[in-house]
Amino acid sequence: xxxxxxxxxxxxxxxxxxxxxxxxxxxxxxxxxxxxxxxxxxxxxxxxxxxxxxxxxxxxxxxxxxxxxxxxxxxxxxxxxxxxxxxxxxxxxxxxxxxxxxxxxxxxxxxxxxxxxxxxxxxxxxxxxxxxxxxxxxxxxxxxxxxxxxxxxxxxxxxxxxxxxxxxxxxxxxxxxxxx
Amino acid sequence: xxxxxxxxxxxxxxxxxxxxxxxxxxxxxxxxxxxxxxxxxxxxxxxxxxxxxxxxxxxxxxxxxxxxxxxxxxxxxxxxxxxxxxxxxxxxxxxxxxxxxxxxxxxxxxxxxxxxxxxxxxxxxxxxxxxxxxxxxxxxxxxxxxxxxxxxxxxxxxxxxxxxxxxxxxxxxxxxxxxxxxxxxxxxxxxxxxxxxxxxxxxxxxxxxxxxxxxxxxxxxxxxxxxxxxxxxxxxxxxxxxxxxxxxxxxxxxxxxxxxxxxxxxxxxxxxxxxxxxxxxxxxxxxxxxxxxxxxxxxxxxxxxxxxxxxxxxxxxxxxxxxxxxxxxxxxxxxxxxxxxxxxxxxxxxxxxxxxxxxxxxxxxxxxxxxxxxxxxxxxxxxxxxxxxxxxxxxxxxxxxxxxxxxxxxxxxxxxxxxxxxxxxxxxxxxxxxxxxxxxxxxxxxxxxxxxxxxxxxxxxxxxxxxxxxxxxxxxxxxxxxxxxxxxxxxxxxxxxxxx
Numbered sequence: 278x279x280x281x282x283x284x285x286x287x288x289x290x291x292x293x294x295x296x297x298x299x300x301x302x303x304x305x306x307x308x309x310x311x312x313x314x315x316x317x318x319x320x321x322x323x324x325x326x327x328x329x330x331x332x333x334x335x336x337x338x339x340x341x342x343x344x345x346x347x348x349x350x351x352x353x354x355x356x357x358x359x360x361x362x363x364x365x366x367x368x369x370x371x372x373x374x375x376x377x378x379x380x381x382x383x384x385x386x387x388x389x390x391x392x393x394x395x396x397x398x399x400x401x402x403x404x405x406x407x408x409x410x411x412x413x414x415x416x417x418x419x420x421x422x423x424x425x426x427x428x429x430x431x432x433x434x435x436x437x438x439x440x441x442x443x444x445x446x447x448x449x450x451x452x453x454x455x456x457x
Numbered sequence: 458x459x460x461x462x463x464x465x466x467x468x469x470x471x472x473x474x475x476x477x478x479x480x481x482x483x484x485x486x487x488x489x490x491x492x493x494x495x496x497x498x499x500x501x502x503x504x505x506x507x508x509x510x511x512x513x514x515x516x517x518x519x520x521x522x523x524x525x526x527x528x529x530x531x532x533x534x535x536x537x538x539x540x541x542x543x544x545x546x547x548x549x550x551x552x553x554x555x556x557x558x559x560x561x562x563x564x565x566x567x568x569x570x571x572x573x574x575x576x577x578x579x580x581x582x583x584x585x586x587x588x589x590x591x592x593x594x595x596x597x598x599x600x601x602x603x604x605x606x607x608x609x610x611x612x613x614x615x616x617x618x619x620x621x622x623x624x625x626x627x628x629x630x631x632x633x634x635x636x637x638x639x640x641x642x643x644x645x646x647x648x649x650x651x652x653x654x655x656x657x658x659x660x661x662x663x664x665x666x667x668x669x670x671x672x673x674x675x676x677x678x679x680x681x682x683x684x685x686x687x688x689x690x691x692x693x694x695x696x697x698x699x700x701x702x703x704x705x706x707x708x709x710x711x712x713x714x715x716x717x718x719x720x721x722x723x724x725x726x727x728x729x730x731x732x733x734x735x736x737x738x739x740x741x742x743x744x745x746x747x748x749x750x751x752x753x754x755x756x757x758x759x760x761x762x763x764x765x766x767x768x769x770x771x772x773x774x775x776x777x778x779x780x781x782x783x784x785x786x787x788x789x790x791x792x793x794x795x796x797x798x799x800x801x802x803x804x805x806x807x808x809x810x811x812x813x814x815x816x817x818x819x820x821x822x823x824x825x826x827x828x829x830x831x832x833x834x835x836x837x838x839x840x841x842x843x844x845x846x847x848x849x850x851x852x853x854x855x856x857x858x859x860x861x862x863x864x865x866x867x868x869x870x871x872x873x874x875x876x877x878x879x880x881x882x883x884x885x886x887x888x889x890x891x892x893x894x895x896x897x898x899x900x901x902x903x904x905x906x907x908x909x910x911x912x913x914x915x916x917x918x919x920x921x922x923x924x925x926x927x928x929x930x931x932x933x934x935x936x937x938x939x940x941x942x943x944x945x946x947x948x949x950x951x952x953x954x955x956x957x
Contacts, residue, residue, distance in 0.1 A: 383638070386664040432460050433525035434588045437580065440475060441596050444573045447482070448603030451566050452618070 284324055290317035302363065304350045308343065315339040327418035464524040467531030469516070470509040470539040471579040474546070477505025478572035485565030495563045499554035499922065502568035503547045506575070510543035513579075517946055527647050528586040537798050537947050538582035538715040545707040545805045546575040551926035552813040553700035559820040562608060571704065574600030578712035585723065587636040587646040587673075590716055594632070594680070597712060598625050601705055605697040610823075617696025624679065624689045632676025638669035639724075651724040670725050670737055674744075677717040681710055681774045684748040691755075694767030699819045702763070703812030706770045707805035714777050714801060721781065722789045738785040741778055742882055748775030749889040756896050760830050763815050765896055766808070769855060772893060773804055779886055780870045783877040790877055795948040796869035802947065803854070803862035803937050810930030811851040813923060814844060834900065836909025847931045849901045854934045856897040857890050862937035869941075 294314035301307040315338045322331035427435050465472060481501060488494055513536045521532035550568055557563040577596030584590040602625065606618030640646050642665040643654035655666055679686040694702045725737055752772030759765035777800060783793035818829050838845035854863035867890060874883040937944060 383664065383668045429460065430526055431528065431588065433464075433528040434586070434592050437589065437592045437596065440573065440576070441592055441599070444570070444577075444596050444599045447566055447570060447573075448599050451564075451570065451603045452606045 280324060284321070287317045287320040287324065290314075291321065304355060305347065308346045308350055311346070312339050312343045315343070322418075325418070329418060329420050329423050460525075464529075467522055467524040468529060468580060468583060470513045470536075470543060471576040471583075473505060473509045473512060474543070474572045474576035474579065477502060477509075478569040478576070480505070481565045481569040481572065485569075488565070495565070496558075498563065498565050498568050499550045502550040502572055505572060506543050506547035506550065509575070509579070510540055510547065513537075513539035513543060514947075523585075524583075527649065528589050529580065529583045530585045531583060534715055534719070534794070534798065535579075535583035538711050538801070539579040540947060541711045541798075541802050541805055542575050542578040542582070542708050544802075545704060545711070545809060546571060548806075548809045548813075548926045548930060549700050549704035549708075551922045552703065552809070552816055553698070554922045555920060556698065556700050556816045556820050556923070560608065560823055567604065567607060570600040570604050574604070574704075575708060578708050581712040582715040582719075584716065585648045585719070587639060587648070587651075587720075590720070591629070591633060591636060594713075594716075595629060597709065598629070598680075601701070601709060604701045604704075605693060607701065608698055608823075613696040614698070615696075617693045620689050621693040628676050628679030628686070631672055631679070635669050635672025635674075635676060638665055638672065642666045642669060648720060648724045652726065655725055666725075670721075671740070673720055673724075674717070674737065674740060677713055677720075678744060680713040681717070681777070682771050683744050683774050683778060684751040684771065687748070687751065687771045687774075690771055691764055691767045694770065695761065695764050699763065699812045699816035702767075703809040703816075706766075706808045706812065707801075710770075710774065710777070711801040711805060714781070714797060718781055718784060718789070718794075718797065722784055726785075726789070738782055741782040741785075742879065745775050745778035745782055746882060746885055748772070748778060749886055750775075753889045753892045756893070759896065762829055762831065762834060762900055763812075763819070765900075766811055766815065766855075769893065769896070770808065772889065773808075773855075776800065776867060776870055776886060776890070777804075779874050779879070779882055782882065783870070783873040783879055785877070790873060792869070792876060793873040796866070796873045798948045799869050799937075799941065799944065800866035802944065803866040803934070806930050806933035806937065807851050807854040807861075807863055810847060810927055810934065811855065813927050813930065814848045814851070817844070817920070817923060831899070831903045832907070834903045835907035837904045839909070844927075845904045847927055848904060850931055850934055852897040852900050854938070856894045858894075860935070860938040862934045865938055865941045 291314055294310045294317060297310035298307045298314065301310060315334060319331040319334040319339070322328075322334060481498060484501075485498075516531070517533070517536050517540070519531070519536075521530060523530055550571055553567065553571075554563075557567060574597050577593045577598075577600065581590060581593035581597060584593055602618055602622045605621055606614055608614045636646065639651050639654075643651045645651070651669075675686065682690045694706070697705065721737055721741075749772055752768055752770075752775055756765050756768035756772065759768060777797065780793050780797040780800065783796070784790050815829065818833060822829060822833065837848070850861065854861035857863045857867040859865075867886075871883045871886055874880075874886070
């Protein structure tokens with residue numbers, strides 16, 4: 278019961294903070310809403326018994342990444358007039374209705390019934406069962422289980438990510454470098 | 458389950474290309490800021506590309522093998538697409554060599570990024586796990602975004618790169634949402650497990666599977682520039698340096714189409730399932746028809762040859778989608794798979810050649826800041842008869858006139874579509890490609906019949922490497938058109954292990 282209440286608090290928090298990121302005119306407010314969103318998301322991870330991921334979420338995303346975001350926004354120091362004035366057009370309305378409609382349909386028809394059995398057992402226990410099935414002895418979400426998943430099951434995507442980061446760094450330097 | 462070093466042999470082309478990129482960046486450190494000592498770079502990049510090409514061709518006949526606990530696979534289609542991508546890379550870097558030197562923009566990072574991008578394309582065509590698909594897609598895309606922004610003079614390249622980056626990230630996000638829903642339905646990101654979930658989908662989870670399939674398809678429709686996700690193409694293809702545009706048009710298409718086919722056939726191929734081939738086949742048929750029509754119609758009024766080729770690449774994405782629609786079935790239809798691989802190879806040779814000649818015109822125009830226009834092509838036949846002949850050959854191949862590679866490619870795809878029972882789509886495709894004749898032949902008319910307005914030569918700068926690459930493209934286009942059987946090993950081995 279307490280788990281369910283906590284889940285709804287975190288879920289509503291994620292949705293509300295996520296909407297604020299898009300809706301706020303001031304970029305600093307948007308960035309801080311993103312921090313809040315990350316914290317609520319970390320709470321959801323804790324509920325899923327994924328403690329390591331929750332800590333990483335707070336330390337890496339809410340900590341390091343967001344500090345960089347806020348620094349960049351403050352260095353750019355955009356004025357109100359540079360941001361332009363918001364316009365309400367019919368297309369934005371159509372876009373909003375179709376996005377909400379499409380995600381609503383998927384959530385209602387797809388996710389609702391697909392997870393009925395999962396919800397009946399309780400999502401966390403179900404996932405713990407899954408983890409026990411693959412790796413006896415290490416609880417789901419522990420450092421050992423995550424390491425097992427990353428370095429054995431997903432070794433190719435893990436190594437490929439280092440290539441991705443290398444490409445991103447080289448690409449960023451190329452684009453940011455002076456005129457060629 | 459444990460890491461097996463032998464698995465690296467399966468992704469050897471990608472490993473070689475990555476090492477090549479690292480080697481180029483390492484040697485760049487020891488060079489002075491400017492000077493002629495960068496001349497070796499395109500050739501070093503081409504050598505690594507040739508080694509990757511040789512490796513993927515020599516592995517073509519090998520049995521398929523599952524790599525890294527099912528995250529990737531070494532099979533026929535992966536190897537043939539790796540070969541196409543490596544060939545694309547070699548021709549593109551040779552074309553870029555003189556182009557960058559003329560514009561004094563040669564740096565090692567250009568070739569390194571091209572090699573990394575090609576490595577991403579090879580891995581993308583071998584990926585059987587949606588996470589690997591996503592990361593390989595991003596490796597490929599990030600490198601291509603930065604190559605698009607390579608030239609910083611004027612506003613066009615920056616605008617093109619930014620547009621490409623924003624819309625490309627949007628497409629990746631859509632793909633990622635689809636992958637998340639697929640994980641929700643299957644409990645795993647492996648395509649094989651997804652197929653299992655599709656087979657066992659009940660009334661409740663089928664909606665999830667439908668949404669996942671649609672979102673994954675839309676993500677790739679962006680990357681291959683299918684209507685209605687084609688808006689970025691004209692500006693990006695126009696703003697990017699012409700050798701990069703050729704690389705983008707040939708390489709990105711090849712890798713993305715192979716993966717789209719793998720996901721749709723391998724993941725959603727089961728005939729018995731409600732979201733089986735009949736579900737996605739009608740979606741792809743609609744996309745293909747609209748893409749062929751829109752691409753060909755929008756290409757007609759274009760005055761710039763580069764922009765015209767951009768719109769024509771949308772039309773060619775439509776023809777390729779026809780082959781995907783014809784593949785539908787629990788086992789992919791053989792002739793449709795052959796058609797796809799042959800068309801990708803023939804389109805690569807043709808479009809790189811065409812953009813290579815555009816690059817020669819563009820590097821002459823670049824200092825004046827003007828963009829190419831049909832009138833700048835006037836008089837090419839008098840001053841450079843060989844270039845004019847090559848450009849006419851590429852235009853005829855794009856239009857699908859025998860005896861060129863483009864004709865054999867279109868023949869294979871439309872024949873596969875008719876055998877799959879998609880007769881109206883095939884007839885529609887033939888009609889739209891006939892409309893394409895108009896704008897392709899108009900370029901030939903300007904080259905041969907309209908006199909030059911300016912006294913100076915149409916193209917400028919050193920041309921030796923570009924000439925070799927263009928000659929190779931032209932030979933390939935004629936060879937594939939006259940003797941398509943010579944490429945049978947490339948296309949036929951593509952079937953082995955496909956979708957497993």
